[in-house]
Every structure is written in C-alpha cells, then in structure tokens.
Amino acid sequence: METVKLSSKGQIVIPKNIRDNLHLPPGTEFVISMTATGLTLTPTTLFPRVTAREVRGFLAKRGRQIPDDVDIKASIKARLKAQDDASK
Missing domain, CATH: 2.10.260.10 (Pemi-like Protein 1; Chain: D)
Incomplete structure (x- = not known):
C-alpha cells in the first residue's frame, strides 16, 4: 500500500x-x-463501444441465428430483472 x-x-x-x-x-x-x-x-x-451489428458473426456458430441489438438489449434487461427479483 x-x-x-x-x-x-x-x-x-x-x-x-x-x-x-x-x-x-x-x-x-x-x-x-x-x-x-x-x-x-x-x-x-x-476499446471503443461497438454494437452487436458491428461485431456480428465474430463468434458465430454454423446454423445459429445472430440476434440483433434489440433482441440483445431485451435479453439483458430480462436477465437483470430476474436477478433483481431473485435478490428481493
């Protein structure tokens, strides 16, 4: 210290x-x-902030659909709400 x-x-x-x-x-x-x-x-x-669209496919797997920004934000929001509800 x-x-x-x-x-x-x-x-x-x-x-x-x-x-x-x-x-x-x-x-x-x-x-x-x-x-x-x-x-x-x-x-x-x-590192500059980027959107999902800008890095789309970077870690893609064959046959897997890549979500768009709206879907990603909705998924994050739902997970944070579930975590918040679980901690109450």
Missing part, C-alpha cells in the same frame, strides 16, 4: 510501480466513484 498527497489543485500522483503493474499509459482517463469506504478510480475502457 502506498500513501499519496492531494495537491492544492486537487491532483494525486499514482505511484510508478502501480502504473506499470496496471499498464496505465500517460493520458489514461478514469471514472472516479464515491464508495462507502472512500474513492474508487476505474480506468475508462481502452
């Missing part, structure tokens, strides 16, 4: 060994979130 200081400009420096271990190049953008115990820094994705 390392200790860092907040500068007068509200900046912190991520120690070099941590940057190297996590492969964080200069210019990496982060999402910062407040948690119950403090702050969490999460690097934003290195």
